Amino acid sequence: MKIKKGDTVKVIAGKDRGKTGKVVKSLPREQRVVVEGVNIVTKHVKPKGPQEPGGLTKVENPIHVSNVMYYDEKTKKGTRIGYRFEDGKKVRYKKSDGSTIK
Numbered sequence: 781m782k783i784k785k786g787d788t789v790k791v792i793a794g795k796d797r798g799k800t801g802k803v804v805k806s807l808p809r810e811q812r813v814v815v816e817g818v819n820i821v822t823k824h825v826k827p828k829g830p831q832e833p834g835g836l837t838k839v840e841n842p843i844h845v846s847n848v849m850y851y852d853e854k855t856k857k858g859t860r861i862g863y864r865f866e867d868g869k870k871v872r873y874k875k876s877d878g879s880t881i882k
Contacts, residue, residue, distance in 0.1 A: 781808045781845055781859040782872065789848040790858045791818055796843075800851050804840065812842035819843045852876065 783789060783803060790800045805814040819841045827834035849858035852874060859876040871876045872881040 781806065781811060782863075783813055783845050783848060784852065784872075788853065789813070789815060790851040791815070791843065791845040791847060792849050794819070794843065794859065805842075807842055810842065811845050813845055813848060814840050814842050816840065825826065850881075851872070854881045 782808065785803050786805045788800060789803055789804045791797055795809050796859050799818050801816040801818050803813045804816050804833045804878070807813065817840070820838050822836050823839045825834050850861050851857075857876070859874045861872050861881065862875050863870055864873055865871070866880070873879060874881060
C-alpha cells in the first residue's frame with residue numbers, strides 16, 4: 781500500500797470528494813486508511829455505567845485507498861506515488877515531478 785500514516789491525502793471519490801486531510805491510521809490488510817475529518821459517521825453508544833453516559837458520537841470511518849490520492853503541498857494537487865531504489869533502499873517518489881517523499 782503506497783499511502784502511509786502521516787501522509788496528506790485528497791479524497792477523489794465518495795461523499796467527501798475534494799476534501800484533504802492527514803492519514804491518522806493505515807489498515808493495510810483491508811486496503812483502507814482513516815483520514816482526519818473525512819467519512820465521519822454518527823455512532824450510537826450505550827452507557828457504560830453511571831460515569832459514562834450513552835448517546836451519539838461522531839467517528840471517522842476508514843475509506844478505501846483507491847478513493848484517496850497523495851496530496852502535494854507545493855503544487856496543491858494530487859499526485860500518484862511510485863517506488864524506486866536509491867542507494868540500495870526502496871523509497872517512495874512522486875510521479876508528477878520525480879521528487880522523493882520523506
